């Protein structure tokens with residue numbers, strides 16, 4: 001399945017309001033979006049390894065996935081979409097993004113990290129599970145574009161809740177996911193590190209109480225400070241740069257607006 005700048009994305013929103021302003025639009029910057037298949041496995045794993053090597057932060061603040069993770073998501077466990085650029089005779093991979101489509105019984109279903117135990121709810125979860133963009137293509141909005149696209153794919157495929165994870169060390173990724181309407185709902189230990197759990201219900205629009213004095217917690221503060229805010233019923237909704245330090249802004253949800 002292929003989407004080009006002239007065609008627009010392959011799966012149009014189908015009469016629904018778009019889930020994020022970055023999508024649906026033409027694929028940006030002359031790139032081509034194509035669903036990857038098992039024949040792309042070697043290229044994808046090499047690309048992922050290269051991103052880890054190139055990371056300015058070491059260890060890199062994103063999960064080092066095993067090859068089997070990609071093999072499964074290229075086949076039965078979800079979808080991987082590649083952003084390709086036409087450099088010379090061959091298309092080069094400029095980025096990729098993973099949508100996980102776990103079963104309800106999958107022990108790795110991220111819904112379990114939120115305390116979901118109802119099989120029917122777990123069956124409607126989709127994972128926004130990893131995006132990578134080559135350094136020369138960063139800062140152009142591609143992660144937000146790909147996140148908007150993945151949310152549309154999840155909705156098209158009948159999923160209702162999208163869940164993602166981001167390290168407190170990965171402010172770019174965290175900021176992008178927050179801007180795509182996924183607030184932080186938990187902070188957990190996962191993949192041997194701390195991860196924020198970000199969640200969006202695709203069937204509703206969450207709004208927040210208008211708080212003139214929002215609670216802000218530096219991203220790299222003692223994790224207890226984040227946990228206290230979350231346990232008090234707040235969710236993290238935005239990143240703010242306070243004197244060169246990123247803080248997570250917490251707000252209370254306005255529940256009735258979810259209906």
Ligand SMILES: CC(C)(COP(=O)(O)OP(=O)(O)OC[C@H]1O[C@@H](n2cnc3c(N)ncnc32)[C@H](O)[C@@H]1OP(=O)(O)O)[C@@H](O)C(=O)NCCC(=O)NCCS
Pocket residue numbers: 051061062063129130131132133134135137138139140141142143144145170172173175176
């Ligand atoms: C995190 C990552 C996917 C972001 O991709 P991206 O396409 O550059 O992100 P976007 O362009 O959508 O986001 C733009 C924002 O990121 C910032 N940004 C990220 N990387 C940047 C860079 N190298 N140069 C400039 N700005 C950058 C911009 O400041 C911009 O901020 P804004 O909110 O003011 O617009 C990319 O940096 C990457 O591949 N990192 C390694 C893998 C990773 O961490 N993946 C995420 C976890 S799975």
